[in-house]
Structures are given as structure tokens and as C-alpha cells.
Amino acid sequence: xxxxxxxxxxxxxxxxxxxxxxxxxxxxxxxxxxxxxxxxxxxxxxxxxxxxxxxxxxxxxxxxxxxxxxxxxxxxxxxxxxxxxxxxxxxxxxxxxxxxxxxxxxxxxxxxxxxxxxxxxxxxxxxxxxxxxxxxxxxxxxxxxxxxxxxxxxxxxxxxxxxxxxxxxxxxxxxxxxxxxxxxxxxxxxxxxxxxxxxxxxxxxxxxxxxxxxxxxxxxxxxxxxxxxxxxxxxxxxxxxxxxxxxxxxxxxxxxxxxxxxxxxxxxxxxxxxxxxxxxxxxxxxxxxxxxxx
Numbered sequence: 001x002x003x004x005x006x007x008x009x010x011x012x013x014x015x016x017x018x019x020x021x022x023x024x025x026x027x028x029x030x031x032x033x034x035x036x037x038x039x040x041x042x043x044x045x046x047x048x049x050x051x052x053x054x055x056x057x058x059x060x061x062x063x064x065x066x067x068x069x070x071x072x073x074x075x076x077x078x079x080x081x082x083x084x085x086x087x088x089x090x091x092x093x094x095x096x097x098x099x100x101x102x103x104x105x106x107x108x109x110x111x112x113x114x115x116x117x118x119x120x121x122x123x124x125x126x127x128x129x130x131x132x133x134x135x136x137x138x139x140x141x142x143x144x145x146x147x148x149x150x151x152x153x154x155x156x157x158x159x160x161x162x163x164x165x166x167x168x169x170x171x172x173x174x175x176x177x178x179x180x181x182x183x184x185x186x187x188x189x190x191x192x193x194x195x196x197x198x199x200x201x202x203x204x205x206x207x208x209x210x211x212x213x214x215x216x217x218x219x220x221x222x223x224x225x226x227x228x229x230x231x232x233x234x235x236x237x238x239x240x241x242x243x244x245x246x247x248x249x250x251x252x253x254x255x256x257x258x259x260x261x262x263x264x265x266x267x268x269x270x271x272x273x274x275x276x277x278x279x280x281x282x283x284x285x286x287x288x289x290x291x292x293x294x
Contacts, residue, residue: 006058009048011040019062019069023147027187027223028123031068032096034059035089038076042086049080065196065234065253067188067225071288074226078293092222092292099220100127102267107131107218110270114180115140117172117208120198121149121156122185124218128265129183130160139164140179142172144198146240146252169200173207182208186219191285193258193277194230195219199251205260214262217273221266221288224281230257 006013015037019030038048038055048055056073063069072092079088100123107128113135118125119142129139139157143166144150150166157164167175176182182204188196195201195217208215225233235251242248258277263270268287271280 006054008050009038009041009046009055011044011046012037012048012055012058016058016062026123027066027068028096028099028220030063030066031072031222032093034062034069034072035075035092035096039086039089039093042089048076049083049085052076052080063236065188065236067223067228067233070225070227071222074289075292078289082293084294087294088292091294095288095292096222099222099267100124103127103218103220103265104131106267106269107265110265111135112180113137115175115178117175117179117182117204117213118142118153119150119169119172119184119200119204120144120147121153122197122218124220125183125185126153126156128218129157129162133160133162137162140172140175141166142169142200142204143167144200145169146238146250147198149198172200172204176204176207176211176213179208179211179213182213182215183218184215186217186223187253188228188233189217189219189224189264189281190228190230190233191225191278191281192229193261193273193281194233195256195258195261196233196235196253197256199254202254202256202260205256209260215256215260216263216265217256217261218265221268221284224285224288226285226289230255 056076059073079085104127108131112132141150141154154166205215235253261273
């Protein structure tokens with residue numbers, strides 16, 4: 001049934017093919033691309049709501065570990081039931097387009113100075129650090145293998161005038177003593193507050209706790225999974241070449257429990273995490289859904 005539905009929706013089919021093959025652009029891009037693919041079909045007179053369950057299932061299956069796609073699927077199911085799919089998806093696209101700016105505004109309301117440690121590349125982390133630049137802010141970025149996305153973040157911060165250095169993943173914990181905060185993004189946040197991010201995040205969060213450094217997760221509410229809890233999100237794996245050994249399949253994401261996270265910074269501001277993670281995740285996700293569905 002799902003394949004039959006997609007045959008009738010070439011805009012969505014092309015979008016999902018791109019999402020499945022993408023290795024660099026993250027959750028916001030995937031949600032935007034899926035939504036735009038469906039809008040393209042609607043504009044061409046095709047009807048995604050003729051089989052909303054199949055369409056939603058295909059969107060989720062493009063990357064089962066990505067909450068942003070689960071939320072696009074949720075919008076499809078709910079909005080089709082209300083006869084308002086086009087309007088809801090356009091509100092979603094607008095939300096995604098403004099999300100980085102809104103998070104930067106929220107970050108400017110939080111005073112941060114000193115050394116920040118981070119890992120991988122996250123556009124939301126970049127927005128927060130750019131809001132905090134000056135006032136003695138310096139950044140140490142873990143290289144983040146496999147993929148090495150941390151180097152891209154370091155380059156972007158350096159070009160914006162932020163003092164930054166890159167460190168090998170295995171040495172990143174050495175930057176923790178005396179740091180102001182560990183700051184990291186999220187590909188997915190579970191409904192009870194676990195943070196799924198590039199592999200190595202959990203080890204840095206453990207090092208942060210050991211040294212009394214606050215760990216702050218930076219993400220937008222569309223990254224909160226509507227149904228999956230801690231331990232239920234499949235962790236993406238890549239096959240990589242290890243010099244002197246050969247090919248190995250390795251996880252490229254790990255799960256950091258809410259007990260290791262002091263706070264969450266979103267477009268809604270700074271929220272206490274830890275023991276309040278499930279409550280805050282539910283609140284933030286509800287605000288997002290209410291906005292998109294009107």
C-alpha cells in the first residue's frame with residue numbers, strides 16, 4: 001500500500017530518496033524536504049490524504065531514528081483528518097525556516113562566558129554560540145569521527161570571529177576541567193528526555209558531570225519524538241574503513257540520558273532538564289504541534 005501511494009506522489013518520492021541518501025544535512029533539512037515534497041504534490045493536484053497512513057509511514061521509514069520526520073508524519077495524519085494538510089505543512093515550513101533565528105534570540109537571553117566544549121556540527125549549537133560570542137567565549141570542538149563534522153563547525157565559528165580549536169575525540173574530555181559548559185545538539189530527543197546525538201556525546205556528558213560542568217542540550221521542539229522513549233530510537237550505523245584492520249559497522253549516534261543533562265535551550269528559552277525532562281519534553285512538543293496544526 002505504501003509503495004502504491006508513493007507512485008501517485010512523485011514529489012514526496014523524490015524527497016524521500018534524497019533524505020535516505022543524505023549524510024550531512026540534518027533533521028531540519030529532512031523535515032523541510034519532506035514537507036516541501038508533499039506540498040509539491042498538493043500544488044500539482046495530487047492528494048496525499050487519499051492514504052495518509054501510508055504517506056506518514058513512508059516519511060517515517062526514510063529515517064526511523066529522526067524525530068523530525070516522525071513529526072512530519074504526525075502532521076500528515078492529524079492535518080489530513082482535519083482537511084487542512086496544505087495549511088499545516090506551510091506552517092511547518094515557516095516554523096523550520098525561522099527556527100534558527102528564534103533559537104538565537106533565546107540564547108541571547110542567557111548569559112554565557114568562558115570556554116565551551118562541543119562535538120560535531122549542529123546549526124542550533126552554532127546559532128547559540130554566535131549569540132554568545134564575545135565576553136570571553138572560546139570554543140573547543142571535538143573532531144567527531146566518523147564524519148569529522150566538528151571541523152565544519154570550527155571553520156564556521158572561526159570565520160565568524162569566535163576563538164576556536166579542534167581536538168581529537170579521545171582528547172576532548174581533557175578540555176572539560178574549568179570549562180563553562182558542555183553544549184551539544186540533538187538529532188532526536190525522546191519523549192522522556194534522552195538526547196540522541198553524534199557518538200561521543202554521552203562520554204563528554206559523563207566527563208562534564210565528573211568535573212561539575214553543566215551540560216546543555218540545544219535543539220528545537222520538532223526534534224522531540226512524539227512517541228518513542230529512551231532506548232527505543234534505533235541508532236544509525238555506518239560502515240567505515242579502519243586503517244590496518246578493514247571494514248566495520250559502527251554506530252554514529254549515542255543516547256545521553258536526561259540525568260546527565262542540566263538544561264535544554266530551545267526557541268522557547270532555557271528549560272531545566274534532568275528530573276524534569278519528561279515534563280518539559282511534553283510541554284515543548286505540545287507547543288510545536290499546536291502551532292503547526294493551528
